[in-house]
Amino acid sequence: MKKFAFSQTEIEGLIIVQPFVSEDLRGSFVKDYSKEVFEANGLEHDLMEVFYTYSKKGVVRALHFQRVKQQPKLVRCVSGKIYDVVVDLRKDSPTFKKWLSFTLTGENTQELLIPKGCGHGYLVLEDSVVSYKCSEKFYGEYDDGILWNDPDIGVDWPTEKVEKVILSEKDMALQSFRQFMDQYQGF
Numbered sequence: 001m002k003k004f005a006f007s008q009t010e011i012e013g014l015i016i017v018q019p020f021v022s023e024d025l026r027g028s029f030v031k032d033y034s035k036e037v038f039e040a041n042g043l044e045h046d047l048m049e050v051f052y053t054y055s056k057k058g059v060v061r062a063l064h065f066q067r068v069k070q071q072p073k074l075v076r077c078v079s080g081k082i083y084d085v086v087v088d089l090r091k092d093s094p095t096f097k098k099w100l101s102f103t104l105t106g107e108n109t110q111e112l113l114i115p116k117g118c119g120h121g122y123l124v125l126e127d128s129v130v131s132y133k134c135s136e137k138f139y140g141e142y143d144d145g146i147l148w149n150d151p152d153i154g155v156d157w158p159t160e161k162v163e164k165v166i167l168s169e170k171d172m173a174l175q176s177f178r179q180f181m182d183q184y185q186g187f
């Protein structure tokens, strides 16, 4: 059995969450959110929206954020395997522009609590289902992002692990970090 556990990363407010897991001869039981347990650990995360994405190996969804009303989100790979990336875009943060990566899998059950003001994305290493539990709603008009392979951010994507990278047209057309900074007044 694994109990809920929370660990702070180098990016303030970005927390690795180990959910509650109980295994028996039938399989397993995973509880990946509890308002009470989160609050007992100093984490306010009320749910506004829950959604799932289903992706084939090689898909990149990145690097996304909302320009205003940013969404804190609890992200877990329910099945499969992803290389997940979070980049700090809070201009007054000591880790502004820093990115961190995490391997999230259906088996390790780890999840990430991603704070406001961070860009988020991932590369799918095995066909995957990813769940999101957001404490702010989605606003299409504020939906934005930075190109996944922007050289100024410089994420070291393990693309050698997939045959080809698959991007949406929207993600292919995202701005560069420099273009983002030209408009940016701070999150």
Ligand SMILES: Cc1cn([C@H]2C[C@H](O)[C@@H](COP(=O)(O)OP(=O)(O)O[C@H]3O[C@@H](C)C(=O)[C@@H](O)[C@H]3O)O2)c(=O)[nH]c1=O
Binding pocket: 051, 053, 061, 062, 064, 065, 073, 120, 121, 122, 132, 138, 168, 170
């Ligand atoms: C994210 C989102 C999308 N949509 C719509 C918009 C569009 O028609 C369709 C697919 O949206 P997208 O192409 O933006 O989906 P996707 O590229 O999977 O976007 C997601 O990427 C990851 C990395 C995140 O962190 C998420 O917050 C979200 O930005 O669903 C909603 O209605 N609600 C939502 O919350």
